[in-house]
Every structure is written in C-alpha cells, then in structure tokens.
Amino acid sequence: MFKHLFKLIWNKKKQNFLLMSEILISFLVIFAVFTLMAYYYNNYKKPMGLDYENVWVVNYNNAYATKNTDSLNTYYETMRQTLKAMPQVSELSFCSDNTPFSQNTMQSGMTVKGKKIDHINNFTIEDSYDKTLGLKILEGRWFNKGDAVAKNKPIVINDELREEIFGNEPAVGKLIGDDGDKNKMKIIGVIQGVKVKGDYLPAGFGQYSRADTGSFHWFGKIMIKVTPDADAAFEGHLYKTLANYMKNSDIEIEHLTNKRISTNYFAVVPIIVLTIVSCFLIINVALGLFGVLWYNINKRRGEIGLRRALGATGKSVSGQLVSESMLVATLSLIVGTFFAVQFPLLNVFSLQAGIYITAIILAVIFIYLLVLVCSLYPGKQAAAIYPAVALHEE
Amino acid sequence: MIQLQNIEKVYRTSTVETLALSSISLDIAKGEFLSIMGPSGCGKSTLLNIMGLLDAPSKGQIKIGDQKTENLSDKQLANFRNQKLGFIFQSYHLINDLQVLDNVELPLLYRNSTAKERKALASEALAKVGLANRMKHFPNQLSGGQKQRVAIARAIVGRPEIILADEPTGNLDSAMGNEIMDILMQLNQNDGTTIVMVTHDENMAHKTHRLVRLFDGSQVQ
Numbered sequence: 382m383f384k385h386l387f388k389l390i391w392n393k394k395k396q397n398f399l400l401m402s403e404i405l406i407s408f409l410v411i412f413a414v415f416t417l418m419a420y421y422y423n424n425y426k427k428p429m430g431l432d433y434e435n436v437w438v439v440n441y442n443n444a445y446a447t448k449n450t451d452s453l454n455t456y457y458e459t460m461r462q463t464l465k466a467m468p469q470v471s472e473l474s475f476c477s478d479n480t481p482f483s484q485n486t487m488q489s490g491m492t493v494k495g496k497k498i499d500h501i502n503n504f505t506i507e508d509s510y511d512k513t514l515g516l517k518i519l520e521g522r523w524f525n526k527g528d529a530v531a532k533n534k535p536i537v538i539n540d541e542l543r544e545e546i547f548g549n550e551p552a553v554g555k556l557i558g559d560d561g562d563k564n565k566m567k568i569i570g571v572i573q574g575v576k577v578k579g580d581y582l583p584a585g586f587g588q589y590s591r592a593d594t595g596s597f598h599w600f601g602k603i604m605i606k607v608t609p610d611a612d613a614a615f616e617g618h619l620y621k622t623l624a625n626y627m628k629n630s631d632i633e634i635e636h637l638t639n640k641r642i643s644t645n646y647f648a649v650v651p652i653i654v655l656t657i658v659s660c661f662l663i664i665n666v667a668l669g670l671f672g673v674l675w676y677n678i679n680k681r682r683g684e685i686g687l688r689r690a691l692g693a694t695g696k697s698v699s700g701q702l703v704s705e706s707m708l709v710a711t712l713s714l715i716v717g718t719f720f721a722v723q724f725p726l727l728n729v730f731s732l733q734a735g736i737y738i739t740a741i742i743l744a745v746i747f748i749y750l751l752v753l754v755c756s757l758y759p760g761k762q763a764a765a766i767y768p769a770v771a772l773h774e775e
Numbered sequence: 776m777i778q779l780q781n782i783e784k785v786y787r788t789s790t791v792e793t794l795a796l797s798s799i800s801l802d803i804a805k806g807e808f809l810s811i812m813g814p815s816g817c818g819k820s821t822l823l824n825i826m827g828l829l830d831a832p833s834k835g836q837i838k839i840g841d842q843k844t845e846n847l848s849d850k851q852l853a854n855f856r857n858q859k860l861g862f863i864f865q866s867y868h869l870i871n872d873l874q875v876l877d878n879v880e881l882p883l884l885y886r887n888s889t890a891k892e893r894k895a896l897a898s899e900a901l902a903k904v905g906l907a908n909r910m911k912h913f914p915n916q917l918s919g920g921q922k923q924r925v926a927i928a929r930a931i932v933g934r935p936e937i938i939l940a941d942e943p944t945g946n947l948d949s950a951m952g953n954e955i956m957d958i959l960m961q962l963n964q965n966d967g968t969t970i971v972m973v974t975h976d977e978n979m980a981h982k983t984h985r986l987v988r989l990f991d992g993s994q995v996q
Contacts (some may be wrong), residue, residue: 385877385884392872687868690829691929692857692885694850769830772864773820 386701390708400673401713407666408717408748410659415740415747416724416732417652421581423736430539430575430584431481432515433637435471435611438480439603439623440633453597460626464603467619469611474510475592475600477503481514481577482640489588491559493546501542501586502577505596510589513606514575521553521570524591533567539574539587566590579644604637667755674706674759678766685763686771695764702763706756707749714745776937776969777803777826782835784821784992795821796832797992805936808963808970810980813989819973820941822989826971827860827939828852839937857885861930861968865942867922869914875901875925876910882933900928904958920951927958931968938962940972944979956982 390397445456457475464470478485479502490499510516511523519540528535533556543552556565574584592600607615616634623632678685685698693701721741725734784796796818803809811819824830825837828844837844839859847855861882869878879897888896901907904924914922923943930938940959944952956979962968972983980986988995 382884384890385880388874388877389870389872683866683868684870687862687864687870688881689853690827690856690862691882692853694853696850697853697885767830769821769824772824772829772868 382701382704386705386708390705390712397709400670401709401716403666403669404710404713404748404752405717407662407751408714408744409720410662411747412717412721412740412744414652414655414659415743416737417655419736419739419743420732421649421652423733424576424583425580427576427584428517428573429580430517430573433481433641435607435609436514436637437605437607437611437616437619438483438635438637438640439605439619440601440635441603441623441627441630442601445627446629450594450598454594457597457600460623463622463626464605464619467615467622469608469615469619470605471608472509472513472606474507474513474604475597476507476510476602476604477505477596477599478601479504479577480602480604481575482579482637482644483577491557493557493560495560496546498542498545498586501588504587504589505592505600506589507592510604511572513604516575517573519571519573520551521568523570523572524589528569528591529593531567533565535569535591536566537570537572537589538568539572539584539589541574541584542586542588543568543571545586579641579648581645581648663751667751670706670752670755671759674702674756675762678702678759678763681763682766682771685766686768689766689768690772698766699760699764702760703753703756706752710748710752714748718745776805776807776840777801777971778836778838779822779826780836780838782822782825782832782837784818784825784830785833795992796825799835799989799992799994801987801994803969803971805969806963806967807985808960808983809972809985809987810983811971811973811987811989812975812977812980813995817989818992819989823939823941823971823973827862828856853885857882857933859936861933861935861938863923863926863930863938863940863943865945867914867919867926867946869922869925869929871914873913874910875906875912875914875917878914878925879928879932881929886933896932897928900932901925903931904928918951919947920954923947923951923955924958927955927962931962931966935968937969937971940970942973942975944974944976952976952979 445453447453461473464473477487479487487503488500489503490497490501492498508524508526511518516523520543521537523537524535538552546552546557547555552568552571555568557568558565572589574587576582576584578585620632620634624630688698688701689695718741721737721744723729725737779799779801782796782799783794786793786795799822811822813819821830825832828837839855842855844852844855870881876894876897879900880893883893883896898907898910901910904927906921906924906928909917909921914925917925923946927943938959943959944955947955959970959972960982963970970983972979974980
C-alpha cells in the first residue's frame with residue numbers, strides 16, 4: 382500500500398507542489414523557533430554561576446574628580462570602610478561597568494597558538510568580588526593581595542574560556558595572551574561561567590583581572606552583598622550615606638534580582654515575536670492544509686467510491702487520505718531536513734550540534750502532528766462518503 | 776448465486792419520500808448472464824448497487840452464494856465485495872494518476888497479496904482483455920474502449936464469482952461496445968462468471984441469457 386500511495390503522490394507531484402512548499406516553509410520556520418527554544422533551554426538548565434540574591438548594584442559617576450591616584454584610592458577606601466561598617470553589608474566590591482545583567486559589555490579577543498578567540502568578556506574586579514557574588518572556583522584560586530606584585534599579570538578565567546583554549550587540560554599556572562605579546566597573563570584560577578546576560582543566554586568567555594590603583598579613575602559600580610534583612614529603610618539609609626559622601630555624583634541603587642528579571646524579559650522578546658509570527662504562519666498552513674485536503678476529497682469522491690466498491694473499508698479510506706498527507710509531509714520534511722542539517726554541519730551561529738538536532742526532531746514531530754490533526758477530519762468525512770452516491774456522481 | 780427477496784428501496788428526505796424499488800425478487804443462477812433494462816430513473820442502477828452491497832435495501836433480503844448480507848459489518852461487506860464481486864461502470868472510474876497496471880492492481884491492494892503476486896495477476900488480467908502492451912500507459916492515453924477494457928481487467932483481476940456491470944457500453948460506439956460485450960460473454964462462457972449487466976441497448980441485452988425489465992421501480996419482465 383505504501384508503494385501505491387507513493388506512486389499516487391509522485392504522479393500528482395505538480396498538484397502537490399504548493400502544499401509541499403507550504404509544509405517545507407513551515408518546517409523551516411518551526412525549526413528556527415525550536416532552535417531558539419532549544420538554545421535558550423540549554424542555557425537555562427546550566428547553573429547561573431553566581432548568587433544574585435541580596436546583591437545590590439550601586440551606580441555612581443563623577444564622585445571625586447582628581448588626577449591624584451593616591452587621593453582617589455584613599456577616598457574610595459574610606460567609602461569602603463564606611464559601607465562595611467553597616468551591619469547589613471556582608472561584602473562589597475568595586476568593579477568595572479559590565480556587572481551581571483547589565484547591558485554593558487567590555488570585550489576583547491586574542492590569538493592563542495594561531496587560534497583566534499573573539500568576544501572574551503573582560504571584568505575588572507576586586508579581591509572581594511568572588512564572595513560578593515558567590516562565584517564558584519573550579520580550579521586554582523581567586524585573587525589575593527599577593528597578586529599585586531606578580532611577575533605576570535594574574536587572571537582568572539571561566540570554564541568556557543578554559544575549554545576553548547585548553548580543552549580538557551588544566552589551565553592553572555599557564556600563560557596566555559596574544560601569540561605576539563611578550564607580556565603574557567598567568568592563569569591563577571578557573572571559575573564556573575557566570576551567565577551575565579541572564580538565564581537564557583550563555584556565559585560566554587570570561588576573563589577576570591584584578592583592579593589596580595588606577596582602576597578607580599574609571600570604575601562606576603559597587604556590588605554590595607547585603608544581609609537578608611536589608612529592607613527599603615536600609616536602602617534609603619545607604620542611598621543617603623552614599624549621596625552625602627559622593628556629593629556630585631548621580632547615584633542609583635539596583636537589585637540584581639530585578640535586573641535579572643528585566644534582562645530575562647529582553648532575552649525572551651525575540652522568541653516571543655518569532656513564536657507569534659510562526660503561530661500565524663501555522664494557522665495559515667493548518668487552514669491551507671485543511672482546505673486542500675477537503676478540496677481533494679470532494680474532487681476524489683469518485684475514486685473514494687470506487688475504492689469502497691473494490692474492497693476498502695471506511696477506515697481504510699480515511700487511513701489512506703491521512704497516510705497520503707503524511708507522505709506529502711514526509712517528502713517536504715526530507716527536503717527541509719536536508720537544509721536544516723547544514724546548520725550543524727557548517728557550524729552556523731556556532732551553536733552545539735545537539736541544539737540543532739533537537740530542533741530538527743521537534744520540528745519534524747510538530748509538522749507530523751499538524752498534518753495529522755489537519756487531515757483527520759477530512760479523512761473522517763471521506764470515510765463517510767456513500768459509495769453508491771459517489772460512483773453515481775462521477 | 777444471487778437471491779433477492781422483496782427488495783424495496785425508499786429514499787427519504789425531510790419532506791419527500793421516493794420509492795426507488797418496489798418488491799423486487801430475483802434469483803440469479805451461478806454462471807448466468809443477466810441483463811437489466813428500463814428507462815432512466817427506473818431503479819436499474821439502484822438495484823445493481825444493492826446487489827453489489829454498495830447500498831442497503833430499505834426492506835427485503837439479499838443472499839449471495841450462501842451468505843446473507845443484512846447483518847454484515849462495514850469491514851465484512853468490504854471484504855465480501857473484494858473477494859466475490861467485480862464492478863464495471865459506464866464512466867470506467869479509472870484513477871488518472873495511476874498507470875493502467877496500477878489501476879488493475881487496485882482490488883488486490885485490499886487483500887494480503889505481495890507486490891509480485893499483484894503484478895502477475897494484473898498482467899494476466901490485462902492480457903486477457905488484450906491490453907498487455909498498455910500496462911505503463913496512463914488512462915488519459917487510452918481510447919474509451921481501451922479504458923473500459925482496463926476496467927474489465929480490474930473487475931476480473933481478483934477472480935470474482937460475480938461481475939456487476941453498470942452500462943458498460945453506454946459511453947462507447949457500437950463497434951467498441953461489441954468488443955466489450957464479447958469480452959464479457961467470453962468471461963461468462965469460459966470462466967463461468969455470473970454477470971449482471973444494466974444496459975439501455977436492446978441488442979446487447981438480447982445477447983445475454985435473461986433480460987429483466989424495470990419500470991418505476993417495479994419488475995415488469
């Protein structure tokens with residue numbers, strides 16, 4: 382029967398062309414949606430790499446306009462002591478503007494052993510940064526005061542960058558930097574990747590450098606880990622303290638939990654838009670499929686009557702029409718899958734092959750279900766055709 | 776072979792009730808070639824559809840061979856039609872998207888036969904109607920007479936005991952009509968196939984063993 386149905390469809394390929402094209406385009410759109418979903422889910426299930434609860438971000442600017450680095454360091458050290466004296470402040474760290482869940486990025490690239498690595502996020506932070514954010518050390522250690530006098534600039538990298546450069550080998554103690562650069566940096570630790578762009582986006586490559594005495598000239602953020610009992614009253618008190626200390630500065634206090642929520646919201650906007658667009662497309666395809674099948678049944682009433690006369694049951698007629706639709710879908714899906722598998726094969730967008738394969742499988746299942754649902758009712762109608770009437774109409 | 780007892784067929788709508796057949800009783804013997812004649816709308820095709828189990832009578836009983844048919848399920852009826860009956864229609868009812876050989880194989884698709892068996896039987900049936908050289912043609916590449924011969928091949932491919940032909944020569948000129956009639960007569964004489972044929976053509980009808988005439992749903996001869 383399969384061969385018979387295939388012949389029937391193949392001999393009607395011109396009539397089926399539009400339907401097959403429609404299914405093919407739907408498959409490709411659904412594949413895109415599922416790829417994005419699989420990508421987001423794959424990122425979502427990975428650990429955040431930081432503890433964002435009870436962490437506040439203080440944004441400031443123009444706090445102390447001086448070119449004298451010593452004065453500047455003293456100014457901020459005094460501020461640090463003032464803040465640390467507050468019972469609700471557990472830990473704090475001054476840092477570069479690219480705090481977690483912010484829109485700021487500071488990226489660089491390097492060529493290691495001829496391999497170019499782009500989009501490395503550079504974080505300049507203090508020794509207390511790991512405790513403030515609860516970072517997880519996987520290998521080696523975090524920064525300490527002794528690093529100030531190290532021969533090679535010490536850095537901490539994240540697991541993603543370690544894997545990119547060294548594969549499964551340990552990284553601690555190794556020197557990295559551009560191939561031509563004589564001032565190599567020494568890796569002293571590896572941390573779990575921090576998903577700084579929210580739950581749905583990957584941690585990316587991360588490189589952490591210790592703030593030096595000149596960093597306060599351009600720093601504009603303080604990460605503060607507060608105790609769970611730190612409330613709005615404390616936030617007001619903190620704000621007043623900072624405003625009194627940094628009189629010329631615009632100060633803003635944000636909660637990392639809220640920033641995470643808004644970052645996640647912006648991350649899912651594309652998928653929401655794409656899903657809405659694809660929903661409209663799918664509704665159109667479903668209606669198209671339904672219409673075409675309905676039309677086919679009316680056009681093929683004579684054939685249906687004939688098949689009933691020759692020994693087909695109502696169920697087998699219905700099954701035949703559903704099978705024909707599934708076969709048409711299969712032909713489209715073969716073509717669609719051919720295009721879809723090019724993405725992992727050609728490493729388009731540098732996503733893991735597993736994400737594309739998952740998306741292909743889900744899109745195939747979705748299209749089959751769509752075609753099945755759309756052909757069930759017309760199939761049932763076909764089964765109800767009275768053979769004597771249908772044969773007489775022809 | 777076919778026994779009809781007091782067959783009555785009424786078509787009902789919400790407002791109208793039409794009596795298509797009234798008290799038809801017929802006993803068709805095995806190997807008989809029977810023709811049914813009558814004016815248009817007298818119920819010939821309805822009677823043929825009832826004999827072919829494509830339509831159910833409103834009243835009366837049908838017995839084909841030893842099988843009473845009134846209590847058969849849809850599946851049993853389909854199986855019975857497939858095994859015992861062959862159909863030939865005035866408008867051929869060939870599937871234009873399938874080659875001649877595939878058209879002839881159709882009844883065998885609803886049996887447990889292999890592709891090889893189907894092909895062998897279909898080729899044999901086509902050879903029997905003189906179309907062995909047209910197997911790979913599509914129906915729209917054939918003349919009316921050839922199409923009807925394909926339809927006959929399809930009707931006999933499953934070796935049914937009964938062939939029901941609804942105006943098989945109705946769309947053909949007299950020469951082609953005679954050719955078709957000769958094939959049907961050969962099937963009847965050589966294979967002992969019971970044939971019931973609806974026709975408007977007196978000449979064709981007189982070539983058969985017995986003629987039944989209908990008028991306004993009743994048997995008049």
